Amino acid sequence: MRLRQRIRRSQLYRSIIRHPAPKDRRTRTAVVLTNLVLHLHPVAISRHAVRIGYTWCLGGIAFFLMLVETVTGVLLMLYYRPTATHAYRDMLELRDVVAFGMFREIHRWGAHAMVIIVMLHMLRVFLTGSYRPPREFNWVVGVLLLLLTFFLAFTGYLLPWDQLSMWAVTVGTNMAGATPFLGHEGPGSTWLTAGGKPLITPHSDIRFLLLGSTQVTETTLNRFYVLHCIALPLAAFAFCALHFWRVRKDGGISGPL
Amino acid sequence: MLYRLLFPSPQPAPAILVWIYAILAVINAVAAVRTGIRWRRDAARPRLFLVPAAFGLYSLVAAVVLGRWLFTGELPSIPKVARDFIDSSLNPATVCLIWWGLLFVLLVFRRPLVSRMARPHVFNLPAIAFLVALTDNTFASLVSQPDHFAILLMVAATLFYLYAALSLAVRNDQHIACGQPPVEGQHREREKVLVWPDLVYIELLAMIIVTTLLLTWSLSMSAPLEQPANPLHTPNPAKAPWYFVGLQELLVYFDPWLAGVVIPSILTFGLMILPYLDHCPGGSGYYSFATRPRTTAAFLFGFLGLWLLLIVIGVFFRGPNWAFYGPFEPRELPKVEVTAPRPLSSCVSGLIGVSSPRPGDAAVPPSAFQVLSREWPGLGLLLAYFVILPLALQRGPTHAFRRRVGTVRYYLAMFLFLFMLMIPLKILLREIFYVNYLVYIPEWGWSI
Numbered sequence A: 001m002r003l004r005q006r007i008r009r010s011q012l013y014r015s016i017i018r019h020p021a022p023k024d025r026r027t028r029t030a031v032v033l034t035n036l037v038l039h040l041h042p043v044a045i046s047r048h049a050v051r052i053g054y055t056w057c058l059g060g061i062a063f064f065l066m067l068v069e070t071v072t073g074v075l076l077m078l079y080y081r082p083t084a085t086h087a088y089r090d091m092l093e094l095r096d097v098v099a100f101g102m103f104r105e106i107h108r109w110g111a112h113a114m115v116i117i118v119m120l121h122m123l124r125v126f127l128t129g130s131y132r133p134p135r136e137f138n139w140v141v142g143v144l145l146l147l148l149t150f151f152l153a154f155t156g157y158l159l160p161w162d163q164l165s166m167w168a169v170t171v172g173t174n175m176a177g178a179t180p181f182l183g184h185e186g187p188g189s190t191w192l193t194a195g196g197k198p199l200i201t202p203h204s205d206i207r208f209l210l211l212g213s214t215q216v217t218e219t220t221l222n223r224f225y226v227l228h229c230i231a232l233p234l235a236a237f238a239f240c241a242l243h244f245w246r247v248r249k250d251g252g253i254s255g256p257l
Numbered sequence B: 001m002l003y004r005l006l007f008p009s010p011q012p013a014p015a016i017l018v019w020i021y022a023i024l025a026v027i028n029a030v031a032a033v034r035t036g037i038r039w040r041r042d043a044a045r046p047r048l049f050l051v052p053a054a055f056g057l058y059s060l061v062a063a064v065v066l067g068r069w070l071f072t073g074e075l076p077s078i079p080k081v082a083r084d085f086i087d088s089s090l091n092p093a094t095v096c097l098i099w100w101g102l103l104f105v106l107l108v109f110r111r112p113l114v115s116r117m118a119r120p121h122v123f124n125l126p127a128i129a130f131l132v133a134l135t136d137n138t139f140a141s142l143v144s145q146p147d148h149f150a151i152l153l154m155v156a157a158t159l160f161y162l163y164a165a166l167s168l169a170v171r172n173d174q175h176i177a178c179g180q181p182p183v184e185g186q187h188r189e190r191e192k193v194l195v196w197p198d199l200v201y202i203e204l205l206a207m208i209i210v211t212t213l214l215l216t217w218s219l220s221m222s223a224p225l226e227q228p229a230n231p232l233h234t235p236n237p238a239k240a241p242w243y244f245v246g247l248q249e250l251l252v253y254f255d256p257w258l259a260g261v262v263i264p265s266i267l268t269f270g271l272m273i274l275p276y277l278d279h280c281p282g283g284s285g286y287y288s289f290a291t292r293p294r295t296t297a298a299f300l301f302g303f304l305g306l307w308l309l310l311i312v313i314g315v316f317f318r319g320p321n322w323a324f325y326g327p328f329e330p331r332e333l334p335k336v337e338v339t340a341p342r343p344l345s346s347c348v349s350g351l352i353g354v355s356s357p358r359p360g361d362a363a364v365p366p367s368a369f370q371v372l373s374r375e376w377p378g379l380g381l382l383l384a385y386f387v388i389l390p391l392a393l394q395r396g397p398t399h400a401f402r403r404r405v406g407t408v409r410y411y412l413a414m415f416l417f418l419f420m421l422m423i424p425l426k427i428l429l430r431e432i433f434y435v436n437y438l439v440y441i442p443e444w445g446w447s448i
């Protein structure tokens, strides 16, 4: 006890943690107000909203899984090189050589879990009618987050560079080639011409934009790597920030009027 | 004996099964005791005695299975005749109809189904059916592939959550029918509690549980890694990642421009503008079915009846050449399903005894008149479906809806709903009437 008090009173401790120990109503309020992470929350919240049977913690779990994916993803980036020569071998190395290479498993199953949990979170928001005014815009942000989750999972699927990933991405991106007007196999693409020449060819359509090539090649691997590790996570975190901000600004977790 | 229980027979599948049976026996026994105690207190409803009795019975069944396994080493399995019957009677149409039927039953009979009386059976019967099916090697290897486990998890989690949410909704609907606020709106529930400690401890607990589960999953299943990528060797079948397999399955029923691009785009757009279509304030913030039955039914049909179902069909029922296989049918023998285009126009002209004009050569673009005179049945049908049907409906069933939301919202909502409904209709049209195109214009590529 003595020791604990001395630590709490030390200059070092007080310079890091400003608030007093959360013991009574006042100090507990202070904790939530002064802590960076906790200040995402309001200080007080109605009782039904903390019931597990209301939100089932699904939004929070989705965010937690996103953090897990970030940490394990950074670990994977330490070992992984997105080139046709190295990608697959780095996977083998992670499996067979690297100590605690298990973070590849955590990353993969965590991604699956996140897709599932985000879909269930959407179902929960729908079933409690929480998309209705004043939360309609936050629902839109949510749908964007759902799409980002799918694209994050999809771009990550290519990175092991094995048969499974290459052909899954081939199947997925072939559909983009059938986009009306903008894909070279899509209806109406021959109607777009410039100076008598077709505008949309296998080398200039939307599928080429995705793949950087007419097939899934090393260029694609690089593109998906950049999307998966930089562009999409940044967007996802930005939209998450907006999402949480709006949950607060729309009056906290929904409840009956 | 104990040794055999801990390290059971050579094949790995039964070893896990035995453990699951044991867990099932324990869970049911605990539930029997708990509901039994509750029944003793609640003397006003003697019939509830059936609840602990049912749990006890399931516990006993699992125990008997375990006992029999100890002496004979056998677990209950489905007889070959039944498996063959299941395989031969399942096809895309029957799978869809059974699943939609189950959803319909769940929503319509939600009150008896979520009651305490039904609960033991709702949890145990699917579990036992699944365990019994798992003794089949084909089925077991199908569902135990690492990437497929996630899909099982998704189906189980979604169904569990749906059931739980429906129980809460039924309870709230009863409150509202009696003129009381829903549970979430009761006075005590509206009181404020402090985030520290009431919320942060729940969050901490959730994080610990999720971490534990994720670590267990990762320790017991290694991430798949197949042969190195080889552009010269196409696997058969080549499947998209599981969350997009539903769209790949749509390719059976629609051309790629619809299945891969237009349908997902329009439905995502519909999902986004949902709050602007169903925009009445109130009725939000609590589980309920009766206060918004139509929106809920439509959404659940889209979520479980289409999105989830198509993923399950694509992942578990499609084998080489994307042919349909029953759950116990080995994937080794490839089937080839040849489907010639059978557009509606040719069926109609056959019906009225006119020789059907065939689509022309792609090199010679047909005139719009030629296409129109050939494809009028399909185009007319689409026109009737998307334009005349909403107009006709607003005189009857959707009259009140239209008055409430106004013209623009009404037509947008009806278009999106009918567009979603086009998917099941097209599935049935193809599987039952063998018509795979409503409008067939291969010369231009705009076939529907």
Ligand code: HEM
Residues within 6 Å of the ligand: A055, A057, A058, A059, A060, A062, A063, A066, A118, A121, A122, A125, A128, A130, A131, A135, A138, A139, A140, A141, A142, A143, A145, A146, A149, A240, A243, A247, A252, A253, A254, A255
């Ligand atoms: C990466 C994905 C997502 C994350 C991390 C996330 C996170 C959260 C969190 C933490 C909450 C607070 C309440 C709760 O835990 O349920 C919340 C609420 C909400 N979310 Fe999400 N969400 C995500 C995706 C979605 C999606 C896909 C939708 C809908 C399409 C959505 C719509 C909403 C709405 C409308 C609320 C307010 C609910 C209420 O007030 O009851 N979110 N989200």
